[in-house]
Amino acid sequence: MSGIRRRLAGVAVTWAAVLAVVGVAVHPERCPPAGQAEARQAIEAAVGWFGANVDDQSGRFRYGYDAEAGTDIDGYNDPRHAGVLFSLYQAEAAGVVGAAAIADKGLVYVDRHTSPTADGAGAVFGPGRGAPTGATALLVAALGQRRRATGDTSRDADMDAYGRTLLGTVTDRGAVEAVIDAADRSAAGTRSPFAIGQVMYALSVLEPLFPGRGYRAAAQRILGYLATERDDAEEQFPMLSDHWASYGLAAMGEWGPPPALDAAVRTWIERQLGLFGVQVRYESQRQGGITTLTRGPVAMPGGVGTVGEGLGNLARVVADRTLVGTAASEADSGLDADASAPGIDVDAAALAERMACAAGMLIERQVRSPDQYPRADPAAVTGAWFRLGVTRMDDQQHTLSALILLMPHLEP
Amino acid sequence: MAAVAAVVTVNPLRIWPGAPGRSRPQRFGCAAGGALTVLIAVVAISGLSGPLLDVLGINAPTARIAAGAALITVGARDMVAGPARVEPALPGWKAAIVPGAVPHLFGPGLGVLAVSAGADLGAERTGAVVGVALAVTAAVMAQPSPQSRTGARVVRAGQALTGAAAVLVGAALAADGVFDI
Numbered sequence: 001m002s003g004i005r006r007r008l009a010g011v012a013v014t015w016a017a018v019l020a021v022v023g024v025a026v027h028p029e030r031c032p033p034a035g036q037a038e039a040r041q042a043i044e045a046a047v048g049w050f051g052a053n054v055d056d057q058s059g060r061f062r063y064g065y066d067a068e069a070g071t072d073i074d075g076y077n078d079p080r081h082a083g084v085l086f087s088l089y090q091a092e093a094a095g096v097v098g099a100a101a102i103a104d105k106g107l108v109y110v111d112r113h114t115s116p117t118a119d120g121a122g123a124v125f126g127p128g129r130g131a132p133t134g135a136t137a138l139l140v141a142a143l144g145q146r147r148r149a150t151g152d153t154s155r156d157a158d159m160d161a162y163g164r165t166l167l168g169t170v171t172d173r174g175a176v177e178a179v180i181d182a183a184d185r186s187a188a189g190t191r192s193p194f195a196i197g198q199v200m201y202a203l204s205v206l207e208p209l210f211p212g213r214g215y216r217a218a219a220q221r222i223l224g225y226l227a228t229e230r231d232d233a234e235e236q237f238p239m240l241s242d243h244w245a246s247y248g249l250a251a252m253g254e255w256g257p258p259p260a261l262d263a264a265v266r267t268w269i270e271r272q273l274g275l276f277g278v279q280v281r282y283e284s285q286r287q288g289g290i291t292t293l294t295r296g297p298v299a300m301p302g303g304v305g306t307v308g309e310g311l312g313n314l315a316r317v318v319a320d321r322t323l324v325g326t327a328a329s330e331a332d333s334g335l336d337a338d339a340s341a342p343g344i345d346v347d348a349a350a351l352a353e354r355m356a357c358a359a360g361m362l363i364e365r366q367v368r369s370p371d372q373y374p375r376a377d378p379a380a381v382t383g384a385w386f387r388l389g390v391t392r393m394d395d396q397q398h399t400l401s402a403l404i405l406l407m408p409h410l411e412p
Numbered sequence: 413m414a415a416v417a418a419v420v421t422v423n424p425l426r427i428w429p430g431a432p433g434r435s436r437p438q439r440f441g442c443a444a445g446g447a448l449t450v451l452i453a454v455v456a457i458s459g460l461s462g463p464l465l466d467v468l469g470i471n472a473p474t475a476r477i478a479a480g481a482a483l484i485t486v487g488a489r490d491m492v493a494g495p496a497r498v499e500p501a502l503p504g505w506k507a508a509i510v511p512g513a514v515p516h517l518f519g520p521g522l523g524v525l526a527v528s529a530g531a532d533l534g535a536e537r538t539g540a541v542v543g544v545a546l547a548v549t550a551a552v553m554a555q556p557s558p559q560s561r562t563g564a565r566v567v568r569a570g571q572a573l574t575g576a577a578a579v580l581v582g583a584a585l586a587a588d589g590v591f592d593i
Contacts, residue, residue, distance in 0.1 A: 003500035004510055011515040018485050018520035025481035025586070028469030277593030281474055350593050353471070 024294055027285035031357035032364040039407040042363045045383035046400040047091050047099045050084065052379040053393075059108030061393050065380040067373035068389035072380075078126045079198075080394045081109060082138035087397040087404075089145035094404045100149050103142070110139060114158075118183045122165035123158065128182040133169050136162050136180060137198035141247070144205035156209065163206040163215060166199050170218045174225025175233065176200075191234050196222060197244030204251035219248065220259055227268035241275035243306040243398075246313035253320040261324055266344055269314060269324075273346050276310040280354040283307070283361060301365065301385030305398025308358040312405025315351055318344045352409060359406040362399050414529050414538065417585060418545030420578035421483050421521035423490050424552040425570040430496030430516060431553040432507045443553035445505060446512025447546035451539060453518060458530025458538035465531055472531040473592035479528035480586025486521035487578025490571055495564075517549065521578070528585075 053062035061084055064073030088103035115128040125136045143159045146152065169177040176199045178192035203219035226245055230236060249269070252259055261269070283304055286295045298304075317323055324343050366385055370378035373389070384391045385399050433439035457464075465475055499511035522542070529538040558564055 004502065007500055007511070007515065014515070015520045015523075018482050018524070021485045022478045022481045022520075022524055026470060026474050026478045029471065029474065030469060271591065273593045274591035277473070278590050281471065346593055350471070350473070354593060 027287075027291055027295065029281055029284040029357070030287055031284050031353075032360035034356055034360035034363050034410050036407050036410045036412050038363050039359055039403045039410055042366050043091060043094070043400060043403050043407070044096060045366060045368065046396050046403070047088065047096050047102065047383075049379075049383035049396050050088055050393075051098070051102045052382070054102055054105050056105055057108075059106045059110070059112070061106065062380060064390065064392040065376070065384070066390050067376040067381050067386055070373075070375040070377065073390065073392070075392075077132075078113060078135035079132050079138055080392075080397070081106060082125065082135050082142050083397045084393050085110070086138055086142035086145055087400040089142055089149050090401055090404050092149035093145055094407070100146060103146065115182045116161075117165055121161070122168070123161035124165055124180050124182045125162065126180070130187070131180045131182070132192070132195065133166070133176060133178050133180050134192065134195045134198045137166055137195065137202040140166065140202035141198070141205055144202075144209070147209075159206060160210050160213070163203065163210065163213070166202055167214055167218055169195075169199060170203075170222060172221075173229065173233075174221035174223070175230070176222060193234075193236065193240050194242070194244055196226060196230065197242040197246075197248060200226070200248035201244050201251060204248045204255070207252075207255055216255065216259075219252065223248070223252075223259075223261075223265060227265045239271060239275060241272060241279065241307065241310055243310040243313070246272065246310045246317070249323070250313040250316045250320075253317065253323045258320070258322045266324060269317060269344055270346060272310065273314055273318075273344075273351065276307050276314070277350065277354045279304075279307045280311070280358050280361075284357050298365070298387060300387050301362070301395035302392065302398040304358065304362060304365075305385075305395070305400070305402040308355070308362060308402025308406050309398060311351065311355045311358060312402065312409070315355060315409060316405075318346055318348075318351070355406050355409045356411075359403060359410055362403060366399070413581070413584075414525075414533060415541040415544050416577075417479070417483060417525055417529075417581045418522065418542045419548060420574050420581055421486055421519070421525055422517060422545055422549050423486075423571060423574045423578065424549040425495075425567050425574055426490050426493075427496045427516040427549070428552050428555075428567060429557045429564070430498050430511070431557065432499065432501045432511055436554065436556065439556070440550075440554040441505070442508045442512040443550035445508025446517050446553075447550040449509055449513040450517045450522070451543050451546055453513075454522065454526045454542045455535050455539040457523065457526040458533075459535035461527045461530030461535075464527060472528070473589045475528040475531050476589030476592070477586045478589075479525045480582040480584070480589060482521045482524035483578045483582025483585060485582075486519060487575045487580075487582055490575030490578060492572075492575075495568060495571055512553075516553075517546065 050061060060076060063076045066073055085103045085106045088099045092100035110125060113125060115124050124131045125139045126132060140159055140162045143155050169180060176196040177187055178190040178195045179187040181187045200219050200222040203215040207215040231239060283299055285291060286298050367381050370382050373381045385395045431439055432442045496516060501507040502510045558567055
């Protein structure tokens with residue numbers, strides 16, 4: 001019997017070794033509970049952060065802040081400015097009264113940094129030479145949200161002018177130039193991982209406002225390229241989770257008629273859902289202590305926010321039967337619309353779990369009291385999200401947008 | 413996929429040389445008894461996988477990653493380690509349990525796989541696919557293992573190949589877990 005005992009002890013060692021490897025590969029996931037009321041409070045606190053950190057004269061927001069040192073961090077850039085306006089108008093559209101007024105202060109900065117194109121037909125947000133395309137695209141997205149939230153059409157002409165510029169950045173294949181030169185409207189050969197989704201979204205917003213101007217075909221061309229060519233053509237590896245493209249897809253659902261998404265696009269959407277999902281699962285395994293060694297510190301709040309944005313938008317796309325569940329071929333489509341669109345293959349319960357988990361993590365991580373950082377300016381920390389003591393305005397932007405999109409999916 | 417994963421994690425060729433029993437009926441009895449015991453355990457584990465994963469705070473796709481990691485580890489071991497030896501055995505029919513079921517048939521790879529498959533497929537389907545794998549393994553174990561040096565080398569090579577297959581299947585399972593939502 002002693003031989004058997006020794007052998008079983010050896011078996012126990014084998015089990016322990018294998019389970020140790022498994023324990024490193026996967027950790028328990030912790031998703032703080034999140035309800036709509038808590039999400040609403042977090043949204044309002046984030047809007048409050050922008051209200052307390054905008055400069056009325058310049059229209060700029062506080063860019064970054066080190067709460068441990070109590071010092072500001074510079075590095076202001078136009079795409080993030082436009083992104084902040086976008087999230088604030090989004091909040092106003094979601095019923096947060098006063099958010100648009102804060103964003104409107106930021107239009108001062110926009111108007112000072114907008115240049116006409118050389119032919120006078122278009123406009124660029126950013127420096128006249130070498131402006132990042134994403135800034136103009138996100139500004140269009142922001143103005144679209146502004147129009148939706150306030151009903152004000154006074155900036156429609158601006159949107160169309162920006163849109164004409166953006167059309168010039170889309171290649172015949174559907175790629176997007178990452179840099180705009182106001183003189184000739186585009187700079188050939190520049191690419192960016194996120195500008196493509198941002199431009200697709202902007203054009204998707206413009207299509208129902210200005211039908212027949214080519215926005216629809218260009219947006220669909222981009223989507224087809226994203227789904228079938230981009231990763232190879234632009235050597236994008238690993239595959240990118242693209243929250244801006246998810247906004248674009250959701251916006252296409254508001255077209256009349258919406259496009260029929262072909263099998264390649266549906267597969268791409270399923271992969272995007274997987275990428276967003278695994279990021280939530282991974283992030284929820286970061287619980288301090290020993291997981292700091294195996295998983296690292298928590299991700300940048302803006303990064304977690306983009307995951308929430310992606311999930312919130314794609315949940316809308318998945319539920320939109322006119323987008324993913326109908327069969328229609330369009331003459332102007334750059335996509336190969338097939339005859340039988342079976343919808344998106346996704347576990348709806350799992351999607352709901354990931355959305356609730358993302359919201360829960362964001363709500364839990366928001367700074368609610370300035371006491372958390374005694375040396376910091378209370379206005380710079382209250383309502384913000386920090387990683388390793390540092391925040392940047394797009395941390396608030398993406399988390400705010402994520403919570404707005406996720407809130408309807410949470411328990412009342 | 414689950415049936416293949418079960419076969420490669422059990423690795424019939426690795427445990428074949430260590431199968432208990434001198435006569436063919438003895439070997440068959442131990443193999444069948446061990447397989448039945450393990451099948452009952454696998455069905456029980458997979459049936460409890462939902463509550464177990466809830467307690468652990470792990471969801472089904474992540475459990476698939478865990479199963480993939482277990483298969484990769486076990487497969488790597490099978491690629492480099494020697495075949496199972498003739499083990500000390502409990503007397504009589506109990507040899508089907510030790511060493512038939514444990515350690516031969518039921519290892520950590522199959523245990524973690526049972527939890528993951530239970531979450532994805534349910535206990536009945538998990539029992540069915542693992543049952544097929546155990547039947548194949550028991551059929552191999554019931555045969556006299558090759559005694560010649562060449563035969564032993566062939567079996568050893570087969571064990572290593574099966575281990576390599578376990579690594580590949582484990583990687584595929586893990587990737588599936590990663591890219592699932």
